[in-house]
Amino acid sequence: MAKVLVVxxxxxxxxxxSDSLTxxxxxxxxxxxxxxxxxxxxxxxxxxVVVLDWDLPGMSGIDVLKNFRSAGGMTPVIMLTGKNELKDxxxxxxSGADDYLTKPFHLKELAARIRSLLRRPPVVQSNVLKHGDxxxxxxxxxxxxxxxxLRLSPRDFALLEFLMRHPTNIFSVEALLARVxxxxxxxxxxxxxxxxxxxxxxxxxxxxxxSSIIENVARVGYRLRPPGKTL
Amino acid sequence: MAKVLVVxxxxxxxxxxSDSLTxxxxxxxxxxxxxxxxxxxxxxxxxxVVVLDWDLPGMSGIDVLKNFRSAGGMTPVIMLTGKNELKDxxxxxxSGADDYLTKPFHLKELAARIRSLLRRPPVVQSNVLKHGDxxxxxxxxxxxxxxxxLRLSPRDFALLEFLMRHPTNIFSVEALLARVxxxxxxxxxxxxxxxxxxxxxxxxxxxxxxSSIIENVARVGYRLRPPGKTL
DNA sequence: CTGTCTTGTTATAAAGCGGTAACAGTTTCA
DNA sequence: TGAAACTGTTACCGCTTTATAACAAGACAG
Numbered sequence: 001m002a003k004v005l006v007v008x009x010x011x012x013x014x015x016x017x018s019d020s021l022t023x024x025x026x027x028x029x030x031x032x033x034x035x036x037x038x039x040x041x042x043x044x045x046x047x048x049v050v051v052l053d054w055d056l057p058g059m060s061g062i063d064v065l066k067n068f069r070s071a072g073g074m075t076p077v078i079m080l081t082g083k084n085e086l087k088d089x090x091x092x093x094x095s096g097a098d099d100y101l102t103k104p105f106h107l108k109e110l111a112a113r114i115r116s117l118l119r120r121p122p123v124v125q126s127n128v129l130k131h132g133d134x135x136x137x138x139x140x141x142x143x144x145x146x147x148x149x150l151r152l153s154p155r156d157f158a159l160l161e162f163l164m165r166h167p168t169n170i171f172s173v174e175a176l177l178a179r180v181x182x183x184x185x186x187x188x189x190x191x192x193x194x195x196x197x198x199x200x201x202x203x204x205x206x207x208x209x210x211s212s213i214i215e216n217v218a219r220v221g222y223r224l225r226p227p228g229k230t231l
Numbered sequence: 232m233a234k235v236l237v238v239x240x241x242x243x244x245x246x247x248x249s250d251s252l253t254x255x256x257x258x259x260x261x262x263x264x265x266x267x268x269x270x271x272x273x274x275x276x277x278x279x280v281v282v283l284d285w286d287l288p289g290m291s292g293i294d295v296l297k298n299f300r301s302a303g304g305m306t307p308v309i310m311l312t313g314k315n316e317l318k319d320x321x322x323x324x325x326s327g328a329d330d331y332l333t334k335p336f337h338l339k340e341l342a343a344r345i346r347s348l349l350r351r352p353p354v355v356q357s358n359v360l361k362h363g364d365x366x367x368x369x370x371x372x373x374x375x376x377x378x379x380x381l382r383l384s385p386r387d388f389a390l391l392e393f394l395m396r397h398p399t400n401i402f403s404v405e406a407l408l409a410r411v412x413x414x415x416x417x418x419x420x421x422x423x424x425x426x427x428x429x430x431x432x433x434x435x436x437x438x439x440x441x442s443s444i445i446e447n448v449a450r451v452g453y454r455l456r457p458p459g460k461t462l
Numbered sequence: 463c464t465g466t467c468t469t470g471t472t473a474t475a476a477a478g479c480g481g482t483a484a485c486a487g488t489t490t491c492a
Numbered sequence: 493t494g495a496a497a498c499t500g501t502t503a504c505c506g507c508t509t510t511a512t513a514a515c516a517a518g519a520c521a522g
Contacts, residue, residue, distance in 0.1 A: 001369055001389040001392050001394070002396075003410055005477090011473075016460055018420050026372075026385065026389070029307055045409070046409075046410060048396075048405075066344075090339060090340065090342075090343040091349040093343040093344060093346065094343060094346065096350075097347070098347065099330070106319060106320075107485080109320050109321065112320060112324040112325060113324060115324065115325065115370060115510070116324045116325075116328075116329065117360075118369075118396075119296070121396075122396065122397055122400075128295045132274075138402055139400070140401055140454075141401045141448055141452075142399075142401075151448075152452050152478080153449065153450070153478080153479055153480070154448075154449075154480095155480065155481095156479095156480090173498095186481090187481095188481080188482080189480065189498095189499095190481080190483080191480070191481055193499070193500070194480080194481070194482090194499090194500095194501090194502095195480080195481090197500070197501065197502090198480095198499090200500095209499095209500080216498095216500090217487090218498075218499085219489085219490080219497085219498070220488065260489065261504095272521095384467075384468055384469075385466095385468080387469090387470070395503095418470095419470080419471085421470075421472085422469070422470050422471085424510065424511070425469080425470065425471085425511095425512090426469080426470090426514090427510095428511070428512065428513095429469095429513090436482080440477095440510095440511080447478080447509090447510065447511090448510065449478060449479065449508090449509065449510075450478090450479070450508080463522100464499105464521100464522090465510105465520105465521095465522090466519100466520085466521085466522100467517080467518105467519080467520080467521095468517100468518080468519070468520090469516100469517090469519095470512105470515105470516085470517080470518095471515085471516075472500105472509100472513105472514090472515085472516100473497095473512100473513090474512085474513090474515090475510100475511080475512080475513100475518105476509105476510080476511070476512090477509085477510070477511085478507105478508090478509080479503100479506105479508080479509085480506095480507095480508100481502090481504105481505090481506090481507105482503105482504105482505085482506100482518090482519090483500090483502105483504085483505105484501105484502090484503090484504105484516085485500100485501085485519085486499100486502105487495085487499080487501100488497100488498075488499070488500095488502080489496100489498070489499090489512090489519075490495100490497075491495095491496090491497100492493100492494095492495090492496100492497085
């Protein structure tokens with residue numbers, strides 16, 4: 001039950017693969033026949049596995065793969081090819097393919113190799129922001145302090161995230177409204193103050209303002225208080 | 232420059248592999264000729280990659296592998312065998328092998344496949360996805376909690392499986408529709424909500440939303456709730 | 463063809479985000 | 493000193509999102 005991209009110019013083989021993966025393995029299959037076409041799908045859509053033919057019109061599979069990998073793509077890829085020569089296999093694997101299947105092959109073997117790749121846990125390259133014992137994971141919308149999760153609403157989260165991305169800078173109210181509220185016309189300083197209030201309520205361990213995670217610099221703006229520092 | 236275990240009873244082949252990996256690839260190679268002997272080394276020593284022959288005296292490679300995997304071993308394993316039949320390949324891969332190489336093979340191809348395995352992040356080899364006391368077996372379409380089977384329809388199953396494959400990530404409604412539903416279908420957020428509702432009805436032990444297996448973050452999306460955590 | 467299972471729609475209720483308004487305390491500076 | 497601006501806090505509410513139940517249209521097997 002995974003989302004699979006198949007890039008293969010042989011229509012008959014395409015249909016066979018697609019049917020096998022759909023009916024027997026219950027995967028969702030998307031098909032391209034042209035290397036160049038596939039590259040955009042490759043980059044815009046998240047697949048769980050990609051089955052990529054070596055010989056393709058438009059752009060060769062190996063170039064598609066190289067291009068994708070150099071752009072940071074991490075999706076597991078199985079190369080599919082008629083070439084059985086050593087150099088090709090090496091080249092394929094070294095170009096970032098995760099597996100390699102030589103034509104002709106059994107559909108069941110392809111299915112088994114896909115299962116094998118699906119077992120790999122997804123690579124989570126989390127760029128977690130840390131501030132003292134506080135950890136904020138922007139992509140997973142998670143804030144934790146020593147394992148315990150704290151909850152903030154999206155806007156409050158965005159505000160705290162912004163401050164944590166620029167831990168030393170001081171931002172005026174206008175700057176914060178502009179950058180966190182994204183130039184929303186009806187963003188007001190009151191809204192910001194209330195948002196800060198909510199963040200403090202959740203994140204602060206003490207209710208003393210002068211040890212709050214968000215520090216106010218009189219008449220200048222707000223910034224993150226350096227960890228462990230009380231005014 | 233990795234630590235490689237080679238288990239192979241053909242002495243000549245052993246030497247060839249060992250020399251190739253040592254001289255050309257600069258790996259550290261350790262060799263066993265007996266399945267039973269290798270199992271202890273397997274379990275006591277941390278290797279980066281294991282090259283494991285299928286036919287071995289003492290204990291067959293496949294049994295060594297199964298034993299190792301069921302004990303929680305995660306080291307990448309390349310199975311080596313003369314058998315070229317489909318059933319064997321499936322069995323090998325489904326028993327937890329990460330790759331499969333048929334004799335005769337080029338030493339350079341083995342080296343390339345080892346390089347490929349070394350590139351990928353540590354693997355957890357298991358067909359079943361676990362989440363707390365819940366186990367989901369994608370290939371057998373089964374969900375169980377402490378032995379008792381739970382029943383979900385295919386689509387609901389696919390949704391839960393997807394979430395369990397990405398247990399930490401949060402997904403927007405659109406992302407889930409794109410990845411679990413056929414993207415060209417006219418899937419609607421309502422359908423997704425109802426599917427989630429059905430999953431919760433079956434899987435949750437309590438009907439309190441804040442301890443449901445599927446957690447909603449308002450205006451952000453859905454994710455799996457870490458086991459044993461209530462908001 | 464008929465009952466069952468799947469999968470979605472619709473209607474309605476509930477929850478919670480995100481903000482406004484009001485006001486109190488504090489600082490700045492003429 | 494006193495007004496004005498700045499900041500913190502609370503209460504409250506409109507609106508979007510989410511939950512839930514009831515129901516209906518297909519799909520599918522017997």
